[in-house]
Amino acid sequence: MCNQKGGVGKTATAVNLSAGLSLAEKKVLLVDIDPQANATSGLGIDYRCLKMSVYDCLYEPSLTKQVIVKTKWPHLSVLPSTPDLAGAEIELVEKESREMHLRKVLTILHDDYEFIIIDCPPSLGMLTVNGLVASNSVIIPIQCEYYALEGLEKLLKTLKAIKNGLNENLIIEGILLTMFDARLNLAKDVVDDIQKHFPNVVFRTIIPRSVRVAEAPSYGESVIHYQISSTGAQAYLNLTRELLNHA
Amino acid sequence: MCNQKGGVGKTATAVNLSAGLSLAEKKVLLVDIDPQANATSGLGIDYRCLKMSVYDCLYEPSLTKQVIVKTKWPHLSVLPSTPDLAGAEIELVEKESREMHLRKVLTILHDDYEFIIIDCPPSLGMLTVNGLVASNSVIIPIQCEYYALEGLEKLLKTLKAIKNGLNENLIIEGILLTMFDARLNLAKDVVDDIQKHFPNVVFRTIIPRSVRVAEAPSYGESVIHYQISSTGAQAYLNLTRELLNHA
Numbered sequence A, B: 001m002c003n004q005k006g007g008v009g010k011t012a013t014a015v016n017l018s019a020g021l022s023l024a025e026k027k028v029l030l031v032d033i034d035p036q037a038n039a040t041s042g043l044g045i046d047y048r049c050l051k052m053s054v055y056d057c058l059y060e061p062s063l064t065k066q067v068i069v070k071t072k073w074p075h076l077s078v079l080p081s082t083p084d085l086a087g088a089e090i091e092l093v094e095k096e097s098r099e100m101h102l103r104k105v106l107t108i109l110h111d112d113y114e115f116i117i118i119d120c121p122p123s124l125g126m127l128t129v130n131g132l133v134a135s136n137s138v139i140i141p142i143q144c145e146y147y148a149l150e151g152l153e154k155l156l157k158t159l160k161a162i163k164n165g166l167n168e169n170l171i172i173e174g175i176l177l178t179m180f181d182a183r184l185n186l187a188k189d190v191v192d193d194i195q196k197h198f199p200n201v202v203f204r205t206i207i208p209r210s211v212r213v214a215e216a217p218s219y220g221e222s223v224i225h226y227q228i229s230s231t232g233a234q235a236y237l238n239l240t241r242e243l244l245n246h247a
Ligand SMILES: Nc1ncnc2c1ncn2[C@@H]1O[C@H](COP(=O)(O)OP(=O)(O)OP(=O)(O)O)[C@@H](O)[C@H]1O
Pocket: A005, A006, A007, A008, A009, A010, A011, A012, A013, A034, A036, A038, A120, A121, A122, A178, A179, A180, A207, A208, A209, A210, A211, A213, A214, A215, A217, A232, B004, B005, B006, B007, B122, B145, B146, B147, B148
């Protein structure tokens, strides 16, 4: 999940899509490379109780299997984050092959998972670049609000630069419209705009603004586990189906 | 405005508070040090038309007065950003007195403005650190949602470290609760939590979730200029009054 704009639903999508795929019996690893560790706490893991995190794995990949936490839900594991990871944003700048650290970590896990979902921080710095270099494809969550369109141009340029330089396999899996509120003309305008400019890339599923999605993290579970009948959970199940049909 | 959590209303507060203060006849400069340049476009400035931005000033402070853009509203000027600024996040790491670049820029302007409002990106990297080192005080916008509380601990630690090392004058001006929706229990819980833990620091004014606030940036103006009668505009005017009484 990548978008330097903050608060667009990267973590909500990472957590809920991971849960959806695990319910479809796919072996899923959710990798949290945001120092805020929201995806980690969104699945009920308290980073204060962790001895190690993805931060340690970046410098010592052989630790990875020990650091991974199995959640209580089948087929769903997490490579957790902690706030210490913020240090890596600056430390990595001066390291050898600085963009490849996460890719080395995930190569070790190669056959253990069918899907690896990476939640990135709201920036295009070293951690996000590591996430993009380690990925086959990228999902771009976009909020149905004005500033959402502003950052897209820069993000697409960055993705192209990474595809040309560091990771030629990288493709856009899709643009996901999030927090859609049908009562707002603004939201409808953004949807029309994105569907017009990126007809082949935008997911058909649109995630509505849903109170249950915002509440679920405080219970440490995905919205699908928290309240499957909610519009938010149903939308993320539709997204899961759409992604599996794509794949 | 500082908070590494994304989408909490940093830019909305920076733009609308700047507009409020300028309407109170205070000479205001809004400094945008977010490479997304949302505060710049939120006041109607197209960064694509700019020859220079705050990025150039960081390395050549004597350019600053030329780079500042006067808006069409009296007493309100902007030191604009562009996406190129993202490069500074990494470039500054290796520079001499890397945290002091923005402070040097603003020292040149010292007597020209009564208020200088700085909009930071959603991270605690070099650009935000430059913003904090250049400031007398910091406003922390917090969304009335679950993840909002998670990041506060780390942010307060960072502010303390900056106060002890790089800028001993730095104080917290206040915590501002944003996007409050009275229909959500979750929002009421967050408000209670923050008011209980930080009784002397949280602003009395709470900014409600208001469609007009989200629409105003697409017209390139503050919500106060866009629709002064809206609940969002009224809340930001209340915040302006509360801040002026504080000062
Ligand atoms: N569909 C939705 N409906 C309602 N609230 C949502 C929805 N999706 C996300 N949220 C809430 O909006 C806020 C921002 O979402 P989230 O934290 O997932 O975004 P993000 O892009 O990961 O943010 P950051 O840039 O800080 O990493 C959170 O409080 C989240 O619970």
